[in-house]
Amino acid sequence: MRRFALLAAIVAAVAIAPTMSNAAPIAAVEASSPVTQVQQKKEPSSTEKVKRSVKRTWKNLAGYKFNVSCLLSQTRICTETGDSKAAAQAKCQSKYPLCVVSEAK
Numbered sequence: 876m877r878r879f880a881l882l883a884a885i886v887a888a889v890a891i892a893p894t895m896s897n898a899a900p901i902a903a904v905e906a907s908s909p910v911t912q913v914q915q916k917k918e919p920s921s922t923e924k925v926k927r928s929v930k931r932t933w934k935n936l937a938g939y940k941f942n943v944s945c946l947l948s949q950t951r952i953c954t955e956t957g958d959s960k961a962a963a964q965a966k967c968q969s970k971y972p973l974c975v976v977s978e979a980k
Contacts, residue, residue, distance in 0.1 A: 933956075934954045934955065934956055937956060938954045938955050938956040939954070939960050939963040940954050941953045941955070941967045941976050941977060941979055942976070942977050943971045943975070943976050944975045944977070945971065945973070945975075946973075951971075953976065955970075960978075964976055
């Protein structure tokens with residue numbers, strides 16, 4: 876059985892070898908490429924900041940509040956809006972999978 880596996884590995888290596896001879900080594904490709912990537916963090920505009928603040932304030936005033944308890948983190952409060960309390964609780968549960976969502980007191 877071991878001989879068969881060894882024979883199959885040798886046949887596969889011989890079959891792949893002609894196609895790999897045209898490929899450049901990975902180190903040569905990485906060393907010769909002068910392109911560098913610089914990622915810049917996009918600053919949110921003032922209108923985006925205002926929209927985020929208004930949305931957070933509206934959720935705090937008109938939304939339902941739930942306690943979220945995860946295994947490795949502390950208890951958090953999730954505030955969501957919805958047609959009903961069950962819909963808002965479902966939104967919180969989808970935000971924090973694998974956590975327990977209960978009604979805040």
